[in-house]
Amino acid sequence: MSATAVLLVIASATAHAGWNFFTKKASWPLGFTWAMAFVGTIGLLPVGAYLLITEPPEPSGWTFVAVSWMLHLAYFSALARGYSDGDLSVVYPIARGSGIAIIPILGVVLLDETMSTWAVMGAVCTVAGIIVLGTTGLAGARFRPAGIEFALLTGLLIASYSVLDAAAVDRVNPILYLSLIGTSGTLGLLPPVLRRGGASGVRELWDGSSAAIVIAGILQVAAYAIVLWVLQESPVAYVGPLREVALVFGVILGVAILGERAAVQRTLGAGIIVAGTILIAFAP
Helix, strand or coil, X not given: CXXXXXXXXXXXXXXXXXXXXXXHHCCCHHHHHHHHHHHHHHHHHHHHHHHHHHCCCCHHHHHHHHHHHHHHHHHHHHHHHHHHHCCHHHHHHHHXXXXXXXXXXHHHHHHCCCCCHHHHHXXXXXXXXXXXXXXXXXXXXXXXXXXXXXXXXXXXXXXHHHHHHHHHCCCCCHHHHHHHHHHHHHHHCHHHHHHHCHHHHHHHHHHHHHHHHHHHHHHHHHHHHHHHHHHCCCCXXXXXXXXXXXXXXXXXXXXXXXXXXXXXXXXXXXXHHHHHHHHHHCCC
């Protein structure tokens, strides 16, 4: 990877940790996730409509869009539920780290692939980091066991759509792809949001958190757009693990700003997960 690509991925990781921070901080994570996605969708609408006319996806590209749309809808739902139950410094690293660990495991189970010794060590290291975080989380006052379950589910969904993304950008313009996938959070989450909070709940959320919603929406679009662009120039095996520096950012934000507990153990757990993802990425 070039130095420019490395800096862009780190910027993406920072933006990603940022919008997750705002989501966790919100009083209603699911409603905030929908509002944030709505901001991103509106922002991308003009360029998305233009690209849909001038650079429409090839037929196979629409299949990638459809499958990724459903995976992202499930991802947004699971992540919001995780933040309703757990701390940012626990849910975020587990969700991101388990996603990287699950990718090679799925290859072994579903595709009859093999894992090198280094890859196995990386997966074990990642699981160990998750155990460290999960143990400290269960000892925290604001964490329930369900948070870990939804964090792991989020990781599985991340692994699934990450594999699709790498192939999709060869068939669909990355910005068009982003604008189409972004509607999953806007359209897909609207029914449960209205069912749980109603229009009045959405208005109340906007009145109290409009600045945070707009900032988070911009960060979300920027984080994903940067990665899709870099994937056109760099191998996913390098881009994916480098993004996981966001794990450390997420723990820092959770502990330093949100006042979450067990700072040393959670930082250690996130560091172990990052080490595991690096081992997996560079395994022969």
